[in-house]
Amino acid sequence: MDKIKEKLQQTSQATRSERRGRFISFLALILILVVVIAIFWFVAAKGLATFFQNHISVWDFLSGRTWDPSVKGANGKPEVGALPMIVGSFLITLLSALVATPFAIGTAVFMNEIAPRNGAKILQPVTELLVGIPSVVYGFIGLSVVVPFVRHVFGGSGFGILSGTFVLFVMILPTVTSMTADTLKSVPRYYREASLALGATRWQTIHKVVLRAATPGILTAIVFGMARAFGEALAVQMVVGNATLLPHNLVSPSSTLTSVLTEGIGNTVMGSLQNNALWSLALVLLIMSLFFNVIIRIIGRKGELR
Amino acid sequence: MNAKTADKIATAVFYAIAGSVILILAFLLGYILISGFPKLTWQFLTTPAKAFTAGGGIGIQLFNSFYLLLLAMLISFPIALGAGIYLNEYAKQNWLTTIIRTAIEILSSLPSVVVGLFGFLLFVVHMKMGFSILSGALALTFFNLPLLTRSIEGSLAAIPNLQREAGLALGLSRWETVTHVILPAAVPSILTGVILSAGRVFGEAAALIYTSGQSAPALNFGDWNPFNISSPLNPMRPAETLAVHIWKINSEGIMPDASAVSAGSSAVLVLAVLLFNFLARWLGRRLYHRLTSATN
Numbered sequence: 303m304d305k306i307k308e309k310l311q312q313t314s315q316a317t318r319s320e321r322r323g324r325f326i327s328f329l330a331l332i333l334i335l336v337v338v339i340a341i342f343w344f345v346a347a348k349g350l351a352t353f354f355q356n357h358i359s360v361w362d363f364l365s366g367r368t369w370d371p372s373v374k375g376a377n378g379k380p381e382v383g384a385l386p387m388i389v390g391s392f393l394i395t396l397l398s399a400l401v402a403t404p405f406a407i408g409t410a411v412f413m414n415e416i417a418p419r420n421g422a423k424i425l426q427p428v429t430e431l432l433v434g435i436p437s438v439v440y441g442f443i444g445l446s447v448v449v450p451f452v453r454h455v456f457g458g459s460g461f462g463i464l465s466g467t468f469v470l471f472v473m474i475l476p477t478v479t480s481m482t483a484d485t486l487k488s489v490p491r492y493y494r495e496a497s498l499a500l501g502a503t504r505w506q507t508i509h510k511v512v513l514r515a516a517t518p519g520i521l522t523a524i525v526f527g528m529a530r531a532f533g534e535a536l537a538v539q540m541v542v543g544n545a546t547l548l549p550h551n552l553v554s555p556s557s558t559l560t561s562v563l564t565e566g567i568g569n570t571v572m573g574s575l576q577n578n579a580l581w582s583l584a585l586v587l588l589i590m591s592l593f594f595n596v597i598i599r600i601i602g603r604k605g606e607l608r
Numbered sequence: 609m610n611a612k613t614a615d616k617i618a619t620a621v622f623y624a625i626a627g628s629v630i631l632i633l634a635f636l637l638g639y640i641l642i643s644g645f646p647k648l649t650w651q652f653l654t655t656p657a658k659a660f661t662a663g664g665g666i667g668i669q670l671f672n673s674f675y676l677l678l679l680a681m682l683i684s685f686p687i688a689l690g691a692g693i694y695l696n697e698y699a700k701q702n703w704l705t706t707i708i709r710t711a712i713e714i715l716s717s718l719p720s721v722v723v724g725l726f727g728f729l730l731f732v733v734h735m736k737m738g739f740s741i742l743s744g745a746l747a748l749t750f751f752n753l754p755l756l757t758r759s760i761e762g763s764l765a766a767i768p769n770l771q772r773e774a775g776l777a778l779g780l781s782r783w784e785t786v787t788h789v790i791l792p793a794a795v796p797s798i799l800t801g802v803i804l805s806a807g808r809v810f811g812e813a814a815a816l817i818y819t820s821g822q823s824a825p826a827l828n829f830g831d832w833n834p835f836n837i838s839s840p841l842n843p844m845r846p847a848e849t850l851a852v853h854i855w856k857i858n859s860e861g862i863m864p865d866a867s868a869v870s871a872g873s874s875a876v877l878v879l880a881v882l883l884f885n886f887l888a889r890w891l892g893r894r895l896y897h898r899l900t901s902a903t904n
Contacts, residue, residue: 316781323783324698330690331699331708334757337750338711341718341726348729408625416622425626428633434804434881435636436811438854439874443639445858446867472632479629503611505618526717533719535814536855560721560814567725567818572733584725591718 342588349585352578358382363582369546369562371576382579384559386548388586391558393463393549394538395531398470402478403524405471407513410482415494415508426483432476441537444469449541456553461543464552469537474527481526485519486512518605522598529594533587535560559583637878644875652872656826657853662865666873668824671840672847676741676820677810679843680748685802688753692760697786716754723751724815732819739846744820751815752805759801763794800892807884811877813851821846822856850877 313321352358358379366383373381409429413421448468453460489512497507513520543555544565563583570577651665658664699705727747731737767790775785791798824847827840834841848856854873857866 316784320781320783323786324694327690327694327698330687331694333687334691334715334753335708335711337753338715340730341715341723341750344726344729345722405625405629408622409629412622412626416619417626421626425630428630428637431882431885432633432636434807434811434885436813436851436877436881438811438813438851439640439877442854442858442870442874443636446643446871447639472636475629475632503615505615506611508618529717533717533721535719535721536817540855540858560719563721563725564814564817567728581725584722587719587722591722592714595714595717 345581345584345588348578348581352382352575352582356380356575356578364388367548371579380575384583384586386546387557387559387562387583390463390542390549390556391532391560394466394470394542394558395528397463397467398474398531399524399528401467401471402475402527406475406478406482406523407520409479410486411508413483414486415504415512426480429476429480433480437473437534437537440469440473441540444537444541452553458553459543459555460553461541461555462553463542463549463556465541466538466558467552469541470531470534473534473537474531477530478523478527481523482516482520485516485523488519489515518601521601525594525597525601529591532590532594533560535564539564559587563587640874640878644871644873647868647872648875653876657824657869658863660862664863664869666850666853666869666876668827669848669850669853669873670876671827672741672824673810673849673851675840676744676748676847676849677806679741679745680752680809681802681806683745684749684752684756687749688756688760691757692764693786695757696761696764697782697790712754712757715750716758720751720812721814723747724818726750727815728818737844739819739821739823740844741820741847742843744816744847745843747815747819748809748812751812752809755808756801756805759805760798763797763801764790766797767793796892796895799895800888803884803888803891807881810880810884811851813849813855816849816852817855820849820852822848822852824848824853
């Protein structure tokens with residue numbers, strides 16, 4: 303009797319495997335969370351050391367114009383002005399997004415509204431393929447095509463913000479285009495039908511109905527492209543010239559947060575001020591990436607309400 | 609200007625924009641493939657690189673890229689699978705799930721150079737693993753996890769609830785339903801997601817320059833003992849991948865035929881991405897027909 307009772311009260315094989323499976327898959331999920339927290343913890347700890355250990359003021363760091371951490375400046379503190387890189391990063395990001403946006407929207411509209419058949423057959427697979435092209439390939443093409451072109455047309459060395467903008471424009475174009483196309487696709491068909499039934503032309507339908515309805519999605523696509531441009535390292539580093547100076551004009555050699563990071567981290571000693579200052583740049587990069595995330599969320603929430 | 613003229617002008621403008629984008633994209637692909645194609649000989653693909661003289665190949669880099677990809681996938685796939693299963697099958701709508709979803713989103717949008725620097729700090733410096741394939745594979749895992757998790761979750765979510773109900777109605781536990789009913793049905797689309805993310809991992813360089821390093825020591829391809837230092841399988845050796853190689857020779861500029869070698873390497877990278885894309889589509893469709901009873 304007791305044996306049967308015992309057997310019935312025991313957890314079954316299935317329950318045990320259920321618990322084990324659930325626990326293991328939960329661990330996998332928690333691992334991702336731990337990784338994200340660890341990334342923030344490590345980068346913040348390293349990046350804040352510049353301010354707490356080396357006593358550089360945050361304002362000097364953000365607004366200083368000279369980046370030369372191994373040299374002491376006029377006030378007796380090392381020269382760690384990150385303004386040139388911050389300006390470089392923002393300038394390249396904004397310019398490339400500014401150039402890419404009309405092209406991306408135009409192409410997406412063309413794919414969806416004007417020539418859907420050819421668009422789906424040719425443009426869509428090609429843009430999806432280009433999203434996957436490695437960034438170093440873009441950098442290499444920038445180096446061998448864009449830089450000589452800029453040098454030829456605008457003079458100077460060819461390295462600079464303008465070349466970086468061209469490279470990033472081509473790089474984020476497929477991303478922004480395919481995201482915009484997805485948004486346009488999700489605009490209900492009867493919106494267009496209603497507009498056309500009212501006697502609107504195709505162009506009126508596109509810019510008064512379709513683009514209006516898709517605005518939140520398009521904005522998300524643009525911010526997404528900007529986030530990608532801001533964080534891109536190697537392709538930019540190859541064409542921007544890497545001079546830590548405030549850009550005089552679009553064709554003077556300059557630098558971005560990512561380009562200084564990729565070049566410098568290997569040449570400095572862990573724990574030194576030169577190294578900590580670089581980690582502060584990484585922290586700025588991290589905070590900006592968070593910022594882009596927040597913007598995307600806000601746009602998403604506003605878009606939902608309507 | 610009346611509405612009809614405006615419509616015609618706008619249509620022309622859209623054609624012009626789409627045309628110029630097609631031109632740009634075609635030029636891009638054409639340039640890579642045409643300038644790189646003459647380089648693509650068996651000798652180029654198999655011989656080691658030369659730093660100071662012309663005529664080097666990309667053999668070791670190519671092997672490193674594939675080996676690193678394999679290791680990164682071996683590490684990240686089980687984790688992403690577990691996380692995807694939990695998110696789609698078990699997770700309740702509560703604050704913890706929201707936080708984790710946000711964390712995954714943040715991780716996927718982090719610049720890869722930051723992920724690489726984190727890997728450098730944690731694995732190369734703190735854990736003293738040095739510039740090694742293992743450090744690189746772990747950094748790539750972090751880079752790959754959020755996208756793979758989301759793609760797996762999406763694949764599972766696409767399986768209709770009827771299947772889950774059928775499994776539960778047969779007296780299976782939830783876990784058994786997942787492993788015996790849901791996962792087999794989701795295999796084709798999971799596989800497509802894995803291959804597509806493999807394409808991304810294959811071309812990644814920024815996360816690797818400070819984790820798997822920028823040097824490719826000579827390998828002895830007759831030695832397959834993973835504990836020997838010159839063995840190709842040794843996970844603790846530094847390993848420059850193809851993408852890192854392109855960056856390295858272009859930013860240092862001592863190799864006399866750097867641009868030809870980069871053109872060839874770029875063509876290989878792009879062809880690999882193309883191959884991954886086609887493979888994903890083809891295999892996904894093929895498996896779908898095999899595993900379900902769908903007919904052509």
